[in-house]
Amino acid sequence: MVTGWFVGDGDDFRLLGTRCSACGSVFFPREDTHCRNPGCRGGDLEEVPLSRRGRVWSYTDSRYRPPSPYVTDPELPWEPYALIAVELESERIVVLGQAVPGVTVADLTVGMEVEVVPGVLDEDAETTWTTWRWRPTGVA
Amino acid sequence: MTAEVAVLGAGMHPWGKWGRGFVEYGVKAARAALADAGVDWRDVGSIVGADTVRGGYPGYVAGATFAKALGWQGARVASVYAACASGAQAINTARAQILAGLADVVLVVGADAAPKGFFRPAGGDRPDDPDWLRFRVLGATNPTYFGLYARRRMAVHGDTPEDFAQVKVKNAAMGALNPNARYRKRVTAEEVAASAVVADPLRLLDICATSDGGAALVLSSMEFARRHGAAEPVRIRAVSTVTPRYPNTVLDLPDIATDSAVGAEPAGEPFRASIARAAYEEAGIGPEDLSLAEVYDLSTALELEWYEDLGLCGEGEAAKLLREGVTAPGGRIPVNPSGGLASFGEAVPAQAIAQVCEVTWQLRGQAGDRQIPDARVAVTANQGLFGHGSAVVAVR
Numbered sequence: 063m064v065t066g067w068f069v070g071d072g073d074d075f076r077l078l079g080t081r082c083s084a085c086g087s088v089f090f091p092r093e094d095t096h097c098r099n100p101g102c103r104g105g106d107l108e109e110v111p112l113s114r115r116g117r118v119w120s121y122t123d124s125r126y127r128p129p130s131p132y133v134t135d136p137e138l139p140w141e142p143y144a145l146i147a148v149e150l151e152s153e154r155i156v157v158l159g160q161a162v163p164g165v166t167v168a169d170l171t172v173g174m175e176v177e178v179v180p181g182v183l184d185e186d187a188e189t190t191w192t193t194w195r196w197r198p199t200g201v202a
Numbered sequence: 203m204t205a206e207v208a209v210l211g212a213g214m215h216p217w218g219k220w221g222r223g224f225v226e227y228g229v230k231a232a233r234a235a236l237a238d239a240g241v242d243w244r245d246v247g248s249i250v251g252a253d254t255v256r257g258g259y260p261g262y263v264a265g266a267t268f269a270k271a272l273g274w275q276g277a278r279v280a281s282v283y284a285a286c287a288s289g290a291q292a293i294n295t296a297r298a299q300i301l302a303g304l305a306d307v308v309l310v311v312g313a314d315a316a317p318k319g320f321f322r323p324a325g326g327d328r329p330d331d332p333d334w335l336r337f338r339v340l341g342a343t344n345p346t347y348f349g350l351y352a353r354r355r356m357a358v359h360g361d362t363p364e365d366f367a368q369v370k371v372k373n374a375a376m377g378a379l380n381p382n383a384r385y386r387k388r389v390t391a392e393e394v395a396a397s398a399v400v401a402d403p404l405r406l407l408d409i410c411a412t413s414d415g416g417a418a419l420v421l422s423s424m425e426f427a428r429r430h431g432a433a434e435p436v437r438i439r440a441v442s443t444v445t446p447r448y449p450n451t452v453l454d455l456p457d458i459a460t461d462s463a464v465g466a467e468p469a470g471e472p473f474r475a476s477i478a479r480a481a482y483e484e485a486g487i488g489p490e491d492l493s494l495a496e497v498y499d500l501s502t503a504l505e506l507e508w509y510e511d512l513g514l515c516g517e518g519e520a521a522k523l524l525r526e527g528v529t530a531p532g533g534r535i536p537v538n539p540s541g542g543l544a545s546f547g548e549a550v551p552a553q554a555i556a557q558v559c560e561v562t563w564q565l566r567g568q569a570g571d572r573q574i575p576d577a578r579v580a581v582t583a584n585q586g587l588f589g590h591g592s593a594v595v596a597v598r
């Protein structure tokens with residue numbers, strides 16, 4: 063579904079972006095055609111893993127079931143999930159993602175350190191669709 | 203600074219959940235605006251429609267759809283899509299035609315029959331569309347973003363959910379006085395606090411609903427207005443339609459990440475503030491000149507954000523301004539005297555036009571029970587998906 067957005071397993075799991083060789087701008091989701099910095103003459107875009115850890119810029123949750131194209135089973139009761147916008151210091155970028163299951167807004171504060179881990183977006187008999195999740199550091 | 207255009211007429215179809223088609227709402231609003239202007243539809247030289255993407259195929263060609271419904275009469279036509287900024291960009295298209303001498307009188311129409319519940323992207327699997335991706339990958343609805351902004355304000359500026367609720371209390375009190383509003387009931391802070399959480403920390407009554415509705419304007423050259431007997435009409439003095447500046451470092455709908463600030467330093471002002479500044483510069487006014495403002499209160503917390511972006515107060519001071527009553531009726535700069543989206547709900551292509559209808563009535567002194575005394579200068583402000591931002595300055 064979103065090929066090339068992340069790589070690796072366990073502690074090696076990382077989000078993948080691209081970086082402009084001329085101006086250093088980082089893009090996530092990846093930008094593969096051209097650098098979007100209007101002051102840049104345009105360099106090669108190289109795939110780079112993003113920082114594993116960042117700080118919470120803000121957070122919220124989703125108490126109602128989102129509409130399609132989000133995939134959920136309408137037969138099951140809705141389980142709210144938290145969403146965290148995370149600031150990555152060296153990339154100077156904010157990336158939104160779901161929190162790991164079990165982490166609620168009550169567990170979060172702005173400025174808290176979180177790390178990226180793999181998660182399951184959806185699965186059926188043949189396929190598991192992986193995604194990224196944010197998890198407060200020091201939480202197993 | 204550019205030349206002015208006259209607002210000869212303003213009209214609306216009342217907002218609600220009427221269960222009918224957007225064309226009907228748009229035609230009703232257009233006829234009301236034409237009657238208000240005293241202009242025969244056959245004398246209109248151009249029609250500009252603000253597009254809806256939820257009304258089926260005709261919604262994408264709104265200008266011609268409304269022209270056909272009103273009766274083909276050979277006018278120039280345009281249709282404009284800019285998400286929530288569609289209405290303001292339709293006004294801007296009409297203004298540009300008038301100032302360029304392409305038309306003397308232009309009818310601007312926006313109307314929608316919105317779906318119940320959350321807005322969602324257009325159908326089909328479209329992984330190269332950021333609007334589709336945010337739903338598919340994250341389930342990030344519009345209230346998700348409003349919740350993020352609200353929580354950020356609480357952390358950085360010390361705003362509280364009680365502050366947010368007071369925005370709703372204020373706007374609902376004004377909406378109760380507006381016959382075109384969908385919700386015409388006062389709301390208490392207790393009722394806001396008792397409503398269900400949608401996206402923490404925002405509750406159902408902090409977030410605007412989806413609605414049906416329509417709004418229309420008749421704009422003309424100043425010369426036509428004088429010939430037409432309108433010696434001192436309300437005038438549009440500026441329409442800002444700016445895009446953000448790279449790197450945009452505030453997470454904006456529908457993106458799931460910001461631009462990186464590694465390759466270029468961010469501009470000093472955020473995108474929403476640049477929308478207002480462009481309008482002020484074009485109009486040759488400043489926030490101190492305003493009599494009132496109509497802003498997109500998609501959430502209560504977002505209205506507070508606009509106070510700062512419009513320069514009504516410094517950064518982080520919006521809740522204080524609200525608490526002091528500065529933005530309430532009787533205050534120095536009342537905000538959303540129409541009742542705002544809190545009272546109207548979203549009918550996307552109509553709402554930026556509806557804002558200009560409200561300021562027109564306010565500047566004419568025709569706003570009835572919600573009239574702001576001696577209103578002379580007004581600004582409207584809104585922001586649409588994909589980097590569309592608009593503000594309109596109107597004067598009398």
Ligand SMILES: [Zn+2]
Pocket residue numbers: 082083084085086087097098099102103104105465
């Ligand atoms: Zn570059």
